[in-house]
Amino acid sequence: MISVQTQDFSVADEYAKLAQDPGCGAVVTFVGKVRDFGDSKNVSAMTLEHYPGMTESVLEQIEAEARARWPLDQVTIIHRVGELGLCDQIVFIGVSSAHRKAAFSACEYLIDFLKTRAPFWKKETSDEGTVWVDAKDADQQATEQWQR
């Protein structure tokens, strides 16, 4: 399930949906949150923009790539857009599989590629004003590790 939405999500509800398959032996979830530091100090809020249409198709593609690499049951990708406050949840990745290694690896793969390929942009608000967040080399390197 792929969703780009303004509203919050419940980890418990998403977990329950991922875990319901009787063949599922492992569920791995990741939640990304708004923290108080980024490119600026004392971040108090964040605005997230995306490219409707392209975002969903990139996420579908990344999910298909993960499914081609590991035997997965269910995959859930939720990304919020719009105005977010400090400590708000931004992104949820959840993967269920018969085996833990597949679930762990696929979850990490999905977030690594979401960060470098899906057209989302973050703008941070802090004491110093608002700045667009810079893309990070470390995120690019994380993606490249999967291609070795």
Added chain:
Amino acid sequence: MIKVLFFAQIREVIGVDKVEVEATENLTADDLRQQLLARGDKWRLALEDRNVLVAVNQTLSGWDTELSVGDEVAFFPPVTGG
């Protein structure tokens, strides 16, 4: 016509989120960028950066991609979601 979209800081600097341009013969994504750069200072400021990415019909594409009537082209900075 070709529909051209701008996102994030590029949209903010230019001050509009989309424009329409004439689809001319053998027009590439780079030619389109050059046309837009010629529109003035804020266009250069927004689009001259070598990190600017281009998507043609919602797929990340190379600057030599040829454009045709009805295409949707988007210019945006490196992505920062997650």
